[in-house]
Amino acid sequence: MQILVDIDSEVPLFTQLVDQIKKAISDDHLTPGDALPSIRQLASDLAVNNKTVAKAYKLLERDNVIISKGYRGTFVHEDALKNSSHDISADIQDSLQDAINKCRQLGATDSEIRITFSAAMQS
Known part of the structure; x- marks a missing residue:
């Protein structure tokens, strides 16, 4: 899965991240149990602030699209496909x-x- 952000877009960066992760799940590029990059790693890869990625992950976790397992990492939730379609x-x-x-x-x-x-x- 490749995530790209457009810093010139009117859409906030965290929203772009949320939308792309949900799309990757709906397109079966991410499936339940798949590991996601750490907040620090994804922020570094995208050259964005850690807080931007943290906010996106927090929203995705709130919606049960991803699940954080502490030091073990962040993973796609078992009900992610169903939950990613809910707005x-x-x-x-x-x-x-x-x-x-x-x-x-x-x-x-x-x-x-x-x-x-x-x-x-x-x-």
């Missing part, structure tokens, strides 16, 4: 849209919604 961002978008619609029905302005959302994110 949590779409779920978040739907939930937020429902909340925005409810706020608008209450008479809130977009400005009030933004201010309240920002305050809620900081608490």
